[in-house]
Amino acid sequence: MSTVRQIYKLLHWELRLEWRDKYALGSIFLYVITTVVIVYLSVGNALEGPVFNALYWIILFFGATVAAGRSFLREGGRRHYYYYTVAGPLALLFSKLIFNAIVIWLIGGLTFALLSLFAPLAVVVYPLPLLLAVFFGGIGLSAILTFVSAITARAGGSGTLMAILSFPLVIPLLKLLLDAGLYAIDAGSNDVWQPIYLTVAVDLIALAVGIVLFPFVWRD
Amino acid sequence: MEKLMRQHWWKALSVLILLYALIAGLLVPLKPNLLEVSPNAAVLGERQSFELLGYNTHFTRDADNLGAWLNYGDGYALKATAVEVLDDRRATATFDFPAGLPTDRPENKRLSLIVSGRTDGAFVSPDVVILRQESAPADLPAVRAAWEAGAMQAGDLTAHPGMTFPYRSLLAETIRNTYFHVSLWFAMMFLFIAAVVYAIKYLRRKARLERGGLPELTALHDVSALERADHWSVAFTGVGMLFGILGLLTGAVWAKYTWGSFWNWDIKQFTTLIALLIYAGYFVLRAAFPDPERRARLGAVYNIFAFACLIPLIYILPRLSATSLHPGAEGNPAMGGEDLDNTMRMIFYPTIIGWTLFGGWMAGVAYRTRLAGERLLRRDEMRQA
Structure with missing residues (x-):
């Protein structure tokens, strides 16, 4: 089987599993709703501009960490050895990566919808930078978090280790996304495309390094 | 390895x-420069003395050959009519300002003070004196001539002998x-x-x-x-x-x-x-x-x-x-x-x-x-x- 075909199969598998137990979907749905309600309770009508931007990315980031942290643990026990016999490392990495990216995009969409629902005014003036930031940022976040979760899964999948390792690694990307978000709320002061194409650059670095290094991580 | x-x-x-x-x-000292110049503004057409507070300067050694210029730029400058040395770090420079700035527009100009002596060499304190011109001077060519006459000539400025690090104000x-x-x-x-x-x-x-x-x-x-x-x-x-x-x-x-x-x-x-x-x-x-x-x-x-x-x-x-x-x-x-x-x-x-x-x-x-x-x-x- 070619790698693309393997990725497709594994992704299909992943999505079907998800559809059966709806664990990721359900937990994310609850997480986003709870957080947005808490945000609304604490911030209230001040939910505008920079506050919106900050809270949006914080919610997205923590949701992404929780979702991606589980990606190499969901098979449970030693069942992943079976996957390793049927698929190559790249196919495995990319199936998880694409799945996580989809989940992150879902979180981004859902959070945006709910936050806008509660915000007193239309905060986002230019949706395009935000849309692009969520799209490329989702890929970047998913690339970094999937890779780190692959490493931590080898150490027993402790959530603390995942947090310690991934937070500093993700911060440059998050800074770029926050910058891009500023343009969406019309508070940016420089070139709109700069944070976007730098996000793409970070995505490419993370993907390239992940592709090269994953074969050393995936099995013992 | x-x-x-x-x-x-x-x-x-x-x-x-x-x-x-x-x-x-x-151990290498910083290049001499000025910590403070007061007052920091002057009125055109009047005589004004400025008190200079130096850093790493040796004014007493240069007492006989100390020169000071207010630099406008573009070849225009004003030479101090008198430089009085109080001690190594304090001196007073007196300038006779012409009736206007060498330009035909109203302008707020910050001038740099250049001080030069044989021991300390030449040093520049940027933007220390503000001159304000409300309207173009009545006799522009005369004013320009006065500013040109005060410009630094070759040989006026001496280089600092010896090794120093640059002095950056902040x-x-x-x-x-x-x-x-x-x-x-x-x-x-x-x-x-x-x-x-x-x-x-x-x-x-x-x-x-x-x-x-x-x-x-x-x-x-x-x-x-x-x-x-x-x-x-x-x-x-x-x-x-x-x-x-x-x-x-x-x-x-x-x-x-x-x-x-x-x-x-x-x-x-x-x-x-x-x-x-x-x-x-x-x-x-x-x-x-x-x-x-x-x-x-x-x-x-x-x-x-x-x-x-x-x-x-x-x-x-x-x-x-x-x-x-x-x-x-x-x-x-x-x-x-x-x-x-x-x-x-x-x-x-x-x-x-x-x-x-x-x-x-x-x-x-x-x-x-x-x-x-x-x-x-x-x-x-x-x-x-």
């Missing part, structure tokens, strides 16, 4: 360079931190690069073994080349982190004197803190694996990944920020032409080499300690078996 560890010339060299940097970097003596703070970052980067190189070496050797290559022969109680690469990587990362922490601390001390507080959340402080957190994660990750093979392999993987994430952190994000107060914020950090002149280069560049060599030596000692501990452990285990 192991062969290099047994040689001593480069260790001695690193110590010599660092001693040189410490002595020259701390930085003052803290400019010396360039040698100890900036060079530490360079050395840290070189050490991290060395750590990544060894991490890559580890993974390549590992991959060769897994493809069916033969493991090289090592005694049971000895450490194989594969494991050695891992030990090097850890040693370099550790020393690199130490240098990073020192760089952050020297930067914080500098920030206290120039920005007013140790920590300002300046973009450069922020990104370097994150960089150090990333590398701290390396040691946490290694501690999480009891199995040495897994620890080495995943440690090497994380080291490479961390280095790749370090590049946007150190080379991209700081350049994006428009609000950084750090010198060289507009371009290459701290390497800008205005903050580094040739006398500083004579100390700054060797210091980078010195710290790098010294860091390599420290890493070597750490490596040999690790290796010795490992060998002792294995010997003990063999004896018990």
